[in-house]
Amino acid sequence: xxxxxxxxxxxxxxxxxxxxxxxxxxxxxxxxxxxxxxxxxxxxxxxxxxxxxxxxxxxxxxxxxxxxxxxxxxxxxxxxxxxxxxxxxxxxxxxxxxxxxxxxxxxxxxxxxxxxxxxxxxxxxxxxxxxxxxxxxxxxxxxxxxxxxxxxxxxxxxxxxxxxxxxxxxxxxxxxxxxxxxxxxxxxxxxxxxxxxxxxxxxxxxxxxxxxxxxxxxxxxxxxxxxxxxxxxxxxxxxxxxxxxxxxxxxxxxxxxxxxxxxxxxxxxxxxxxxxxxxxxxxxxxxxxxxxxxxxxxxxxxxxxxxxxxxxxxxxxxxxxxxxxxxxxxxxxxxxxxxxxxxxxxxxxx
Ligand code: NAD
Ligand code: IPM
Ligand code: MN
Numbered sequence: 001x002x003x004x005x006x007x008x009x010x011x012x013x014x015x016x017x018x019x020x021x022x023x024x025x026x027x028x029x030x031x032x033x034x035x036x037x038x039x040x041x042x043x044x045x046x047x048x049x050x051x052x053x054x055x056x057x058x059x060x061x062x063x064x065x066x067x068x069x070x071x072x073x074x075x076x077x078x079x080x081x082x083x084x085x086x087x088x089x090x091x092x093x094x095x096x097x098x099x100x101x102x103x104x105x106x107x108x109x110x111x112x113x114x115x116x117x118x119x120x121x122x123x124x125x126x127x128x129x130x131x132x133x134x135x136x137x138x139x140x141x142x143x144x145x146x147x148x149x150x151x152x153x154x155x156x157x158x159x160x161x162x163x164x165x166x167x168x169x170x171x172x173x174x175x176x177x178x179x180x181x182x183x184x185x186x187x188x189x190x191x192x193x194x195x196x197x198x199x200x201x202x203x204x205x206x207x208x209x210x211x212x213x214x215x216x217x218x219x220x221x222x223x224x225x226x227x228x229x230x231x232x233x234x235x236x237x238x239x240x241x242x243x244x245x246x247x248x249x250x251x252x253x254x255x256x257x258x259x260x261x262x263x264x265x266x267x268x269x270x271x272x273x274x275x276x277x278x279x280x281x282x283x284x285x286x287x288x289x290x291x292x293x294x295x296x297x298x299x300x301x302x303x304x305x306x307x308x309x310x311x312x313x314x315x316x317x318x319x320x321x322x323x324x325x326x327x328x329x330x331x332x333x334x335x336x337x338x339x340x341x342x343x344x345x346x347x348x349x350x
Contacts, residue, residue: 001033001034001306001307003067004037004038004039005036005038005070005071006067006069006071008040008044010072010089010280011044011073011075011077012285013281013285015073016290016292017295018071019339019342020295020338020339021292021298022038024342024346025299025302025311027349028303028314028349029303031311031314031350032311032314034303034311038071043085044077044089045075045080047085048080053088054087054088054092055088055092057092057096063097064097064271068305069271069273070093070274071274072275072298073280074276074279077282087139093273094133094265094273095133097265098267099133100166100167100266101130101167102128102131102244103129103263103265103266104127104130104251104262104263105126106124106126106231106252108124108125108254109256109260109320110320110323113257113332123231123232124231126231126234126235126251127178127180128237128239129171129239129244130241130243131167131239131240131244132244133163134159134164135157135240135242136155136157137241138157140155141153141155157242159196161202164199164202165206168185168206168238169206171236171238172236175213180235182234182235183210183235183236184218184233184237185203186218186219186220186223186237186238186239186243187199187219187220187240187243188219189219195240227251227254248263256331256332257331258276258281259293259329261276261277262276262295262298263277264301264305272302272305274298274299276298277294278294288337288339289331289337290338291331291332291341292341293322293332293341297319300313314349315345318348322348328341
């Protein structure tokens with residue numbers, strides 16, 4: 001098997017964590033007999049400031065037609081305060097490649113990383129299916145009388161039946177394939193009567209086709225509380241775009257912080273993008289303290305997507321072993337640097 005992989009480090013700590021994900025995944029793939037050809041692209045704030053464009057739009061056609069995956073770091077730079085480049089690159093990829101599943105696993109790798117008392121690996125083990133192409137992220141809205149006392153701003157959420165149904169269906173299929181007990185759909189239908197009524201109705205209809213999987217609904221405010229109070233209630237969570245964004249950082253907090261939380265922006269069987277849940281972490285730039293594990297685990301998800309689950313499992317095991325050995329960056333209590341964590345992971349994987 002042979003695949004092309006595009007590497008986009010982006011901004012802040014993005015490039016340094018992505019470099020570790022690149023080399024660790026390359027080693028694991030090679031060991032498993034998967035041929036990967038990586039190409040590094042310079043997109044990020046520097047590129048935007050120099051060229052006036054975040055990413056050339058035709059690049060997405062090239063990715064879709066020729067690449068198996070994109071390994072991504074993070075975007076976000078103070079020199080581009082409105083994040084124009086980030087929306088072009090990251091939301092551009094999600095929308096133009098139609099990466100409708102934002103898959104964000106929440107898994108506790110070692111009990112000492114969990115801030116909750118009396119919760120261990122079997123309690124904190126869930127997967128968020130975040131809808132990734134609709135909701136409040138579509139950019140529909142406007143500003144009138146900007147800067148005046150009578151200013152108006154609107155931001156419209158868009159939900160389609162097709163978009164809602166395909167992410168809910170993906171969550172149920174995942175539950176079935178991965179022997180997960182239940183799917184929880186979370187929304188705010190009590191306040192958002194139009195869009196989230198569509199979510200509720202669609203959820204009930206799709207759930208009826210999956211009689212082997214339990215299903216339940218929680219409003220998103222109580223879901224946030226329950227994830228902290230009783231995380232063991234959750235197996236698979238499916239939700240709309242913005243709620244999925246927020247709940248996935250909450251979930252990252254349950255498993256040891258953003259340094260460990262991985263994600264995949266996926267269209268099944270097509271070029272998909274893999275990135276840590278975290279951002280560019282400006283506070284860590286230049287300190288060498290960025291934890292590369294979230295990026296490395298995202299690369300493992302990429303290897304799974306490319307059909308090489310043994311390589312993915314090898315990386316996950318290496319991360320677990322390394323956390324247990326205390327060979328980590330300071331966010332997990334260790335004293336290694338980003339590249340040193342990468343070196344040790346490489347040794348474990350290779
Ligand atoms: P952030 O995720 O960058 O950082 C939040 C906190 O988590 C910080 O204290 C940071 O030090 C810590 N952290 C993040 N990654 C870490 C890692 N690998 N190891 C150890 N600690 C880590 O969120 P923010 O500060 O709100 O945002 C910074 C910039 O990133 C903003 O411009 C934001 O828009 C952008 N952002 C981008 C993405 C993305 O590219 N997918 C995601 C989130 C935020
Ligand atoms: C994420 C980020 C992005 C999002 C931002 C940078 C637009 O927070 O990937 O979680 O909100 O989706
Ligand atoms: Mn986020």
